[in-house]
Amino acid sequence: MITQRRHAVLTALALAALTTFSGGAAAQAWPTKPVTFMVSYPPGGGADLIARLIAPKVGEALGQTIIIENRPGGSGQIAAGAVSRAPADGYTLLFDASSYAVTPTLFPNSPYKQGKAFKTVAVTALFPNVVLVNAQFPSKNAAELVAAAKVKADAVAFASSGNGSAQHIAGVLFEQSAKVEMMHVPYKGGGPALTDVIGGQVPVFFGNVASTLQYVKQGKLRPLAVSGKKRSAALPDVPTGAEAGLPGFEMYEWNGLFAPVGTPAPVIDRLSKAVQQALASPEVKARIAELGGDAFHGGVAESEKFVDAELKRMASLIKERSITVE
16 A cells, blocks of 8 residues: 555656656747747837837847737737637737737627736836827916816817727826816827827827827927826926826836747746847847837736736726726
């Protein structure tokens, strides 16, 4: 009896050791072919720009080519659905934007669930939003904009790329912080919304620094405050929300890399370290700074913590304000 028990224990230990060795060996061998970053937005957009910026450096660190595949549509759901159905082997990954944190609440019937379908690999870069007004709009600073909005509800309108978009959420946070009610004018895309703000049809826009900086430099838009903890290097003279008297007005548009649940932990760790190495390169850091953002510092644990906090925060805000995609 004792001999049988001893044999069973030794067999279990041997199997565990073999499994550990096999997993470690597989992770050491990975990757043996190109890795695909499936980007949830079109070419030329913010997520695509950052994915293509870091891809060569990540590829160098892994010793393989990184393929960028754009799969836009459905507020990121098309790419996410495709990646969630891919083998969990580290070769097909989702490169998404901050909409990742909004989608579960806005689309409760989505065929995939972030917390169950994906594992966070890395957050790459953070871009603060900036409160912008048309160049002809009379408000010269955030306090004057708040005063104009307090005349009566909906006295001031702001444009966005649609309900639940990053610009919409930033506008809602501004309203909460300033204790005002503004008129939300949703568009079918950020381009048309920005065009109308520049043209004066709608006075206010809450864009990210990267996509609006050129219009600020051209004098077509006036920046009043940024939503980061610190001032943007691209807009050093523009105060933060806290400095402008807007407590709690803190929000970032961000990008992250995600793997299907079940991807081996050693593979995820290697991917994360490769991304961190790419973000630490002087040229990548400089380019992100030029775009008004900051490279994210932290591995898998720090990235998971950030994403989980964003998921909870966005869910609370969307439910509190009854935001829908209708």
